[in-house]
Amino acid sequence: MLFTGMLLIHVLAVIVWIGGLAFITMLIFPAMYRIQEPLQKVLFFQRIEHRFAPMARIYNAVVGISGFVMLVYTGWYSLLFTLDGLFLTIMVLIWVMWAVMLFGLEPLVIKKMLDSMVKKNEKMEIDAIFRRMNVMHWVLLFVSLVAAGSGVMFAHGPALF
Numbered sequence: 001m002l003f004t005g006m007l008l009i010h011v012l013a014v015i016v017w018i019g020g021l022a023f024i025t026m027l028i029f030p031a032m033y034r035i036q037e038p039l040q041k042v043l044f045f046q047r048i049e050h051r052f053a054p055m056a057r058i059y060n061a062v063v064g065i066s067g068f069v070m071l072v073y074t075g076w077y078s079l080l081f082t083l084d085g086l087f088l089t090i091m092v093l094i095w096v097m098w099a100v101m102l103f104g105l106e107p108l109v110i111k112k113m114l115d116s117m118v119k120k121n122e123k124m125e126i127d128a129i130f131r132r133m134n135v136m137h138w139v140l141l142f143v144s145l146v147a148a149g150s151g152v153m154f155a156h157g158p159a160l161f
């Protein structure tokens with residue numbers, strides 16, 4: 001019962017979190033590129049990212065806590081960093097990368113970058129930064145899907161070795 005409840009919370013939080021990331025990457029960025037005025041462009045993105053980032057922190061915490069409870073409940077933590085637990089380890093490491101980014105780097109780096117763009121208001125530079133951020137979002141989306149795929153493989157895949 002506890003395990004099933006945690007698994008349910010785990011998967012639902014993953015859906016909302018990674019779904020939101022996919023939405024920003026695939027729909028918000030292209031919509032933003034169409035805005036001509038540099039300041040409007042930055043403000044539009046800033047409004048969305050500033051709302052999404054605190055939510056992403058909550059999803060990250062919920063996914064991590066539910067995953068951690070499952071690991072303790074089943075004793076599967078002993079599989080971490082073993083061949084049998086390869087997919088589990090991949091999932092956990094990607095989660096750690098996210099936690100570092102969301103709780104450490106995002107407030108320090110991304111927020112400052114956006115704020116300085118608002119001040120500078122230079123079209124060329126802003127477009128270049130947004131293109132870089134778009135690529136970064138695609139990479140993060142891909143990596144997150146690898147984590148989700150690893151979760152499915154760990155839960156349902158055949159024993160590997």
Ligand code: HEM
Pocket residue numbers: 007010011014063064066067068070071076091092094095096098144147148149150151152154155156
């Ligand atoms: C980016 C982070 C993560 C994503 C996207 C993710 C995604 C998933 C997915 C899609 C499943 C498969 C569920 C199923 O098909 O039944 C799963 C299972 C699981 N996850 Fe994660 N997860 C993440 C982080 C974590 C963390 C940090 C832990 C542990 C501390 C964890 C522990 C587990 C466990 C134990 C299962 C297996 C449940 C079972 O055997 O049915 N996950 N995860």
